[in-house]
Amino acid sequence: MRGIAGAAGYIPRGRLDLTGVAAVAGTGGGKGVRSVASYDEDTTTMAVEAARLALRSTAANGPDAVWLSTVTPAYVDKTNAAAVHAALRLDDDVIALDLGGAARSASGALGIALRGSGTTLVVAADIRTGLPGSGDEAAGGDGAAALLVGDTDVVAEYLGGASTTEEFLDRWRTPGDVRSKVWEERFGETKYLTLGDAAWRAALKAAEIEADAVDRVIVTGLHTRAARGLAGRLGRPVVEDAGVGNTGAAHPALLLTAALENATPGEVIGLVVLADGADVFLFRITDAITAFRPPRPVAAQVAAGAAVPYGKFLSWRGVLPIEPPRRPEPARVSASAAGRSEDWKFAFVGRRDPTSGDPQLPPRPSGGDDVPMADITGTIVTFTVDRLAYSPSPPIVFAVVDFDGGGRLPVELTDVAPEDVAIGGRVEMTFRRLSTADGIHNYFWKAKPLAV
Amino acid sequence: MPSNGIRDRVAIVGMGCTKFGEHWDLGADDLMVAAAAEAFESAGIDKSAVDAFWLGTAQTGMSGITLARPLELEGKPVTRVENYCASGSEALRQAAYAVASGAYDVAMAVGVEKVKDSGYQGLNANNPPNDGTGRTLTAAAMFSMVAPAYGRKYGVSDEDMRAAMAHIASKNHFNGARNPRAQFRGEVSTETICSAPPVAGTLGVFDCAGVADGAAAAVVVRAEDAARYVDNPLYIKALSFVAGNGSGLSDPAYDYTTFPEVVQAATDAYAQAGITDPRTELAMAEVHDCFTPTELVLMEDLGFSERGAAWKEVLAGAFDLAGDLPVNPDGGLKSFGHPVGASGLRMLYEPWLQLRGAAPEDRRIGNDRRLALTQNLGGYPGEMVAFVSIVGTA
Numbered sequence: 001m002r003g004i005a006g007a008a009g010y011i012p013r014g015r016l017d018l019t020g021v022a023a024v025a026g027t028g029g030g031k032g033v034r035s036v037a038s039y040d041e042d043t044t045t046m047a048v049e050a051a052r053l054a055l056r057s058t059a060a061n062g063p064d065a066v067w068l069s070t071v072t073p074a075y076v077d078k079t080n081a082a083a084v085h086a087a088l089r090l091d092d093d094v095i096a097l098d099l100g101g102a103a104r105s106a107s108g109a110l111g112i113a114l115r116g117s118g119t120t121l122v123v124a125a126d127i128r129t130g131l132p133g134s135g136d137e138a139a140g141g142d143g144a145a146a147l148l149v150g151d152t153d154v155v156a157e158y159l160g161g162a163s164t165t166e167e168f169l170d171r172w173r174t175p176g177d178v179r180s181k182v183w184e185e186r187f188g189e190t191k192y193l194t195l196g197d198a199a200w201r202a203a204l205k206a207a208e209i210e211a212d213a214v215d216r217v218i219v220t221g222l223h224t225r226a227a228r229g230l231a232g233r234l235g236r237p238v239v240e241d242a243g244v245g246n247t248g249a250a251h252p253a254l255l256l257t258a259a260l261e262n263a264t265p266g267e268v269i270g271l272v273v274l275a276d277g278a279d280v281f282l283f284r285i286t287d288a289i290t291a292f293r294p295p296r297p298v299a300a301q302v303a304a305g306a307a308v309p310y311g312k313f314l315s316w317r318g319v320l321p322i323e324p325p326r327r328p329e330p331a332r333v334s335a336s337a338a339g340r341s342e343d344w345k346f347a348f349v350g351r352r353d354p355t356s357g358d359p360q361l362p363p364r365p366s367g368g369d370d371v372p373m374a375d376i377t378g379t380i381v382t383f384t385v386d387r388l389a390y391s392p393s394p395p396i397v398f399a400v401v402d403f404d405g406g407g408r409l410p411v412e413l414t415d416v417a418p419e420d421v422a423i424g425g426r427v428e429m430t431f432r433r434l435s436t437a438d439g440i441h442n443y444f445w446k447a448k449p450l451a452v
Numbered sequence: 453m454p455s456n457g458i459r460d461r462v463a464i465v466g467m468g469c470t471k472f473g474e475h476w477d478l479g480a481d482d483l484m485v486a487a488a489a490e491a492f493e494s495a496g497i498d499k500s501a502v503d504a505f506w507l508g509t510a511q512t513g514m515s516g517i518t519l520a521r522p523l524e525l526e527g528k529p530v531t532r533v534e535n536y537c538a539s540g541s542e543a544l545r546q547a548a549y550a551v552a553s554g555a556y557d558v559a560m561a562v563g564v565e566k567v568k569d570s571g572y573q574g575l576n577a578n579n580p581p582n583d584g585t586g587r588t589l590t591a592a593a594m595f596s597m598v599a600p601a602y603g604r605k606y607g608v609s610d611e612d613m614r615a616a617m618a619h620i621a622s623k624n625h626f627n628g629a630r631n632p633r634a635q636f637r638g639e640v641s642t643e644t645i646c647s648a649p650p651v652a653g654t655l656g657v658f659d660c661a662g663v664a665d666g667a668a669a670a671v672v673v674r675a676e677d678a679a680r681y682v683d684n685p686l687y688i689k690a691l692s693f694v695a696g697n698g699s700g701l702s703d704p705a706y707d708y709t710t711f712p713e714v715v716q717a718a719t720d721a722y723a724q725a726g727i728t729d730p731r732t733e734l735a736m737a738e739v740h741d742c743f744t745p746t747e748l749v750l751m752e753d754l755g756f757s758e759r760g761a762a763w764k765e766v767l768a769g770a771f772d773l774a775g776d777l778p779v780n781p782d783g784g785l786k787s788f789g790h791p792v793g794a795s796g797l798r799m800l801y802e803p804w805l806q807l808r809g810a811a812p813e814d815r816r817i818g819n820d821r822r823l824a825l826t827q828n829l830g831g832y833p834g835e836m837v838a839f840v841s842i843v844g845t846a
Binding site: 337338360385388398407409434 | 573574576579581582583585587589592593594596601650651652701703704708
């Protein structure tokens with residue numbers, strides 16, 4: 001049986017209240033909120049967080065391949081999935097690939113994995129940008145999702161699927177642009193309704209089931225009106241949207257994950273993705289779903305969150321440059337130094353002190369066995385707020401953290417307001433981008449308040 | 453820590469110290485030349501009489517040529533040393549040991565830092581290429597963690613901690629107001645200190661040492677030769693230095709209320725000098741008041757106060773200019789600012805004046821004890837280099 005063995009979404013903490021947009025931009029915004037990747041997050045770091053959660057959600061073995069799809073890659077020319085691979089501490093013989101560029105790459109990657117062999121971690125992440133006041137700004141959201149596709153511990157059996165493709169201009173972005181442009185909405189809607197309907201019927205045929213056998217259907221795509229229209233035509237109960245905006249490349253897997261988190265054995269779920277054509281996937285939920293333990297359900301992440309002022313949102317996305325602290329900017333990371341400390345820098349692996357047995361953070365030359373610390377929680381011993389040091393978004397909140405079971409690290413905190421930090425506070429580690437210099441992203445770990 | 457020390461084998465026979473400040477019109481060369489010239493003059497020698505030189509600087513220049521070029525030295529051994537903020541003390545230590553070993557008759561230690569050419573406020577470290585996982589906090593933030601840790605451990609209220617820290621800053625500015633070489637010459641009230649804008653943690657602007665350019669220098673000779681140069685030399689009683697291994701940062705037992713490297717260096721220095729009760733034997737102390745909680749903790753690490761008692765003694769004025777053990781009578785880093793490589797030798801300049809009766813009357817210490825301590829550190833709580841010296845007139 002082939003299908004999905006593990007799944008998780010990652011929704012960053014920030015929320016932009018869309019009702020505040022028009023007051024600044026003069027237009028745009030709307031009701032509700034969108035999720036906002038923090039200044040120290042990018043598609044790679046969010047992919048790492050989703051992938052960590054997905055691997056924790058299942059008893060299945062780790063992947064022999066990891067694929068990352070995004071419209072907003074941290075790098076081009078260089079593989080972003082390699083950083084995900086490093087953060088997950090996967091073996092050298094596990095291939096890491098970017099299948100990126102278009103939003104469709106993410107559902108395409110899922111299709112290839114489902115029709116392939118072995119165990120593949122399919123990760124998608126997106127930061128949805130747009131000019132102030134734009135529809136994309138208001139409709140978008142930032143986030144990531146990861147699906148572990150394999151042959152064991154399957155919670156959602158892949159019954160079959162189909163795709164249709166057509167070349168037409170719905171939305172487009174020239175490489176380097178911070179925003180996409182869209183053609184008249186009605187044109188794309190007409191195209192997608194036809195393409196989606198054809199793929200849906202082909203998928204039912206491939207899966208050898210009738211439409212009535214599908215209990216719930218997810219219809220998603222960046223063309224909201226087309227997705228809504230097709231959902232109406234399919235005549236099946238529709239999975240509601242997550243409520244943090246459309247996370248683009250990540251959205252199909254995010255919604256599928258949310259559906260799995262409240263699925264029951266025997267249920268048939270359809271996933272329809274509209275992007276330059278249509279991709280349809282049909283799954284039957286297995287009895288293993290009762291053992292599926294999402295460590296951080298999508299719904300809980302949606303319900304969490306903290307408001308980000310519109311000005312801060314714009315500055316984080318580079319739309320509104322803010323005066324930086326008058327301190328020297330960080331130097332670029334040394335590639336060779338980073339390479340030597342890959343386990344520490346990317347996977348947060350310390351070493352055991354040969355005498356005391358405690359974790360050494362960072363590892364010292366005397367260190368013994370490796371100690372993976374990324375999933376170890378800790379307690380704040382003391383902390384400070386640095387209003388002078390350079391940060392892409394000052395001030396720096398910094399704490400001395402004692403880890404459960406031993407080991408201490410003075411480390412930067414993130415996803416926290418200075419006034420909410422307290423001695424004794426519980427924290428977990430998160431993979432972040434500390435800064436960027438000479439185009440080199442400096443990835444390392446920070447601590448953040450432990451989600452309850 | 454086994455060390456034999458060089459008690460009474462080396463004497464300081466000349467010193468110089470520039471005014472510290474924002475010397476927009478003076479470069480590092482000008483500052484080194486000025487400090488060295490004053491030191492030569494006070495020892496009654498010229499540069500040709502000095503056999504070897506050590507230059508302490510953190511970032512102002514590399515190699516001995518940094519000093520040899522402005523002093524126009526000919527064929528002299530000149531060594532640049534760096535040991536964080538203790539670089540100036542390190543230069544003295546090397547020069548003193550060189551003389552004590554018999555390798556040279558006359559040696560000079562110079563410390564300098566030209567900080568104000570960077571275009572940034574504060575001190576900025578140029579780190580070697582690295583993997584990007586190191587801390588990027590300011591020193592203020594690292595030391596700010598001392599204040600709440602100390603308060604919690606000893607049950608000192610936030611208000612009392614604030615008052616003790618403010619007293620330290622106010623005391624040092626009071627002393628600096630009486631020192632023409634200091635950068636800041638005004639007294640600062642505790643009210644002003646307490647209402648200053650925040651920098652890091654509970655530290656405000658006035659809890660932090662300023663930044664300045666400056667240079668200082670000392671000439672050392674064998675003790676038995678000292679009388680050839682001056683009537684009243686300062687004898688080196690102890691020089692101690694400890695480089696921590698950084699384990700405090702990762703040691704859950706470390707509680708940010710003490711600097712173990714300083715304790716080790718002080719213990720060694722007192723043993724070298726034969727001091728058993730520093731509080732009553734020392735005439736004065738110059739300590740590394742980079743931040744107000746640093747000086748507070750140093751009072752205990754140096755054995756001036758019992759653990760947990762320094763805040764009360766600070767508030768009672770024990771370390772004021774008129775107190776029973778004046779600390780930073782010259783104004784300290786608070787009043788001088790901190791030209792990294794110069795500070796260690798600047799600290800030594802105050803005993804040079806005070807113990808020899810050359811300090812101006814309005815900041816003259818009120819006891820006739822004949823030993824003084826200088827304490828200089830670099831790095832952060834948990835990861836520190838620490839220097840302690842004892843000098844005396846007899």
